[in-house]
Every structure is written in structure tokens, then in C-alpha cells.
Amino acid sequence: MDKFYFRHQFEEIAAKRNHLKPVYVAYGLMNSGKSSLLNMLTNNIEVEFFKTNDIRETTENKEFDGERCIFIDTPGLDANHQDDTQAASGVRQADIVLFVHQPQGELEANEISFLQTLVSSFGEHASKHIVIVLTKMDKEDAMKIDAIARRIGEQCESELNFLPSIFKVSNSRYRAGKLKSQEVLVERSSIPELLVHLESLAAKAMSSRRRRMQDEVSTLLDAIGLAEQKLHGEKLHLQAQISQGFIGFNQQIGQLRAFLDTKASFFERI
Ligand SMILES: Nc1nc2c(ncn2[C@@H]2O[C@H](COP(=O)(O)OP(=O)(O)O)[C@@H](O)[C@H]2O)c(=O)[nH]1
Ligand SMILES: [Mg+2]
Structure with a gap:
């Protein structure tokens, strides 16, 4: 950790202050x-x-810079570990995370590990900031999706100590409903329900953001304090090493001086 690291951290926190609207970020496997x-949430x-x-x-x-909110799409978590780390560094920008999962089965290990990063980032308020969205509900039997949703709830509780809201939606059904003006399809996509929930979270997001930023700043200041202490310790150690190194040198100089003094007195006597 050097001064560039600390400056980068401060810049990330400051960048978030510049967004005047709540920021939603979507994460999940490719x-x-x-x-x-x-696209559905932003009406595209x-x-x-x-x-x-x-x-x-x-x-x-x-x-996507919307009228009232900003939406950010991310590339997906599973391509390689490097990118997952990069994705995680963007978590700071998020007020609300949409954790998207297609319900072929329960959460995979890398999804759980990324959720862990998210949950730790939001701390005790994680449930107000992270929404799990199961997509493609049109593709599976409703009973199967319900069972998967329950299982995911259990995984979050037992492995992450986190009780998320879980929504089951169909993007395709919503899109078809909108394109054909079929309100039944729109309703049955459950996207309107999710939109209402997201709006209610957004209302609280701004005050949470202030609190989170304050927490982040104090964590960073603590880290700077620790780094300062460590540097001070290293400085003392180096000083000790240098003076240790001089002991031999000083001895040699002393011997040389004594030798020269003897020689000088010898010449004086001549
Ligand atoms: N049947 C169905 N297909 C969907 C749904 N949502 C996305 N897809 C399809 O799943 C594929 C991947 O979707 P995409 O949004 O690109 O996933 P991303 O990689 O997570 O961004 C595309 O072929 C989409 O058309 C859905 O709700 N129902
Ligand atoms: Mg994509």
C-alpha cells in the first residue's frame, strides 16, 4: 500500500459523491x-x-444515465479471476446491486464468493442494497423455480448470514407484453413488482450512501494511520541498522587516528 493506493481509494469515494442519482449495478454470471x-428496467x-x-x-x-437513476451493466463474473476482482472494485459505485441468476440450479461457488464481497461491502445493511433477481422464469416450471429460490435463500442465510429479497422475473415476457400491449404478460413477468421494490430502495439509497461513505473514509484513515506507524517503525529500524553499520567504521577510524597520532608524535620527536 503506497500513497498512490490511498489516493486511488479516496478518488473512488469522491467519485460516488458526484453521482446525484441512485446507482444500480447488475452483477451475475455471464x-x-x-x-x-x-434493458427492461430502463425501458429500452x-x-x-x-x-x-x-x-x-x-x-x-x-x-445508462436515466432521468432519476443510473444503471450500470457489468460483463459477467466467470471469465477469469482478474476480472472478478475488477468487478468487485466497482461495487463502491453501487447504491443498489441487482444480483442476477438464471435458475438452472442453486448458487454456484463463485457466485457465493462474489456475494460475500458484496455483503461485506454493505455490512449490516446488505439486505437493503442487494436484490437477487432470478430471470428466465418463463423457461422453467414454476414449482422448480420456487424450490430454487428457497434453496438460494437458505444458501444466503447459512453461508453469508444474509437474508435477501429474491424476485423471479421474465424479461422476455415483459418485452413481449410491452411490444404487443398485453398488460397480462407485463404483469406476469413480475418486472413491475421489481420496479416498485427498486424505487422504494432508491428512496433510502441516498442517506445510506452518505453513511457508507463516512464509514469508508474512516476505514481508509485507519489504514493510513497503520501505514504511517509501519513506516515509522521501518524508519527506526533503518536508523538502528545504519548506526550499527557505523560501529565498525568508527572503530577503524579510531584505530587510524591513534596510528596517525603515534606517527605524528614520532615525527615530532625527530
Ligand atoms: N427465455 C428467456 N430468455 C432470456 C431472459 N432474459 C435473458 N434471456 C436470454 O438469455 C441470453 C443472455 O442474456 P443477456 O441479457 O445477454 O445475459 P448477460 O450475459 O447476463 O448480460 C440472451 O439470449 C437473452 O435473450 C428471460 O427472462 N427469458
Ligand atoms: Mg450482458
Whole structure:
């Protein structure tokens, strides 16, 4: 940890202060339906804003600056570990995280480990900031999806000590409903329900953001204090080493001086 690290940390915290709107970030495995979900939530129904079916070529996040909120799409968690670390560093920008999962089964190990990062980042208020969204409910039997949702709830509770809200949605059904003006499909997609929940979270997001930033700043100041102490210790150690190194040198100089004095007195006597 050097001064560049600390400066970067401060800049990340400061960047968040600049967003005046709540920031939603979608995370999840590749192909889980993140980009499709964000297109629905941002009302990009006919023409997609977030590219779906994307072959993961870049690790860049993509941002939609809406009237009242900002939505950020991320590339996906499973390509390689390096990118997961990068994704995790973006967690600071998020007020609300949509953790997207396609319900073929329960949460996988790398999903749990990323959720762990998220839960620790939000601390005791994690449930107000992280929403688990199960997509593609049109593809599976409702009973099966209910069972998976229950299992995921258990995994979060037992492995992360975290009780999330879990929504089951269908992006395709919502899209079809909107395009054909079929309200029944729209309702049955459960996206409207999710939107209401997200709005209620956004209302509280700004005050939480202030509290989180204060926590982050004090954690950072503590880390700087520790680094300062460590440097001070290293300085004392170096000083001791240097003076230790001089002992031999001083002895040699002393011997030389004594020798020269003897020689000088010898010459004086001549
Ligand atoms: N049947 C169905 N397919 C979906 C749904 N959401 C996304 N998909 C499809 O799943 C694939 C991956 O979606 P995408 O949004 O690109 O996933 P991402 O990699 O997580 O961003 C695409 O072919 C989407 O059309 C859904 O709710 N139902
Ligand atoms: Mg995508």
C-alpha cells in the first residue's frame, strides 16, 4: 500500500459523491440475463441499449444515465479471476446491486464468493442494497423455480448470514407484453413488482450512501494511520541498522587516528 493506493481509494469515494442519482449495478454470471433485465428496467424495449448475448470481449462496464437513476451493466463474473476482482472494485459505485441468476440450479461457488464481497461491502445493511433477481422464469416450471429460490435463500442465510429479497422475473415476457400491449404478460413477468421494490430502495439509497461513505473514509484513515506507524517503525529500524553499520567504521577510524597520532608524535620527536 503506497500513497498512490490511498489516493486511488479516496478518488473512488469522491467519485460516488458526484453521482446525484441512485446507482444500480447488475452483477451475475455471464448469460444470466443482466443486460436483458437492465434493458427492461430502463425501458429500452424495442431497441436494446445494453447489448445482450454479448461475447465477452471487453471488461468495461456500461452505464445508462436515466432521468432519476443510473444503471450500470457489468460483463459477467466467470471469465477469469482478474476480472472478478475488477468487478468487485466497482461495487463502491453501487447504491443498489441487482444480483442476477438464471435458475438452472442453486448458487454456484463463485457466485457465493462474489456475494460475500458484496455483503461485506454493505455490512449490516446488505439486505437493503442487494436484490437477487432470478430471470428466465418463463423457461422453467414454476414449482422448480420456487424450490430454487428457497434453496438460494437458505444458501444466503447459512453461508453469508444474509437474508435477501429474491424476485423471479421474465424479461422476455415483459418485452413481449410491452411490444404487443398485453398488460397480462407485463404483469406476469413480475418486472413491475421489481420496479416498485427498486424505487422504494432508491428512496433510502441516498442517506445510506452518505453513511457508507463516512464509514469508508474512516476505514481508509485507519489504514493510513497503520501505514504511517509501519513506516515509522521501518524508519527506526533503518536508523538502528545504519548506526550499527557505523560501529565498525568508527572503530577503524579510531584505530587510524591513534596510528596517525603515534606517527605524528614520532615525527615530532625527530
Ligand atoms: N427465455 C428467456 N430468455 C432470456 C431472459 N432474459 C435473458 N434471456 C436470454 O438469455 C441470453 C443472455 O442474456 P443477456 O441479457 O445477454 O445475459 P448477460 O450475459 O447476463 O448480460 C440472451 O439470449 C437473452 O435473450 C428471460 O427472462 N427469458
Ligand atoms: Mg450482458
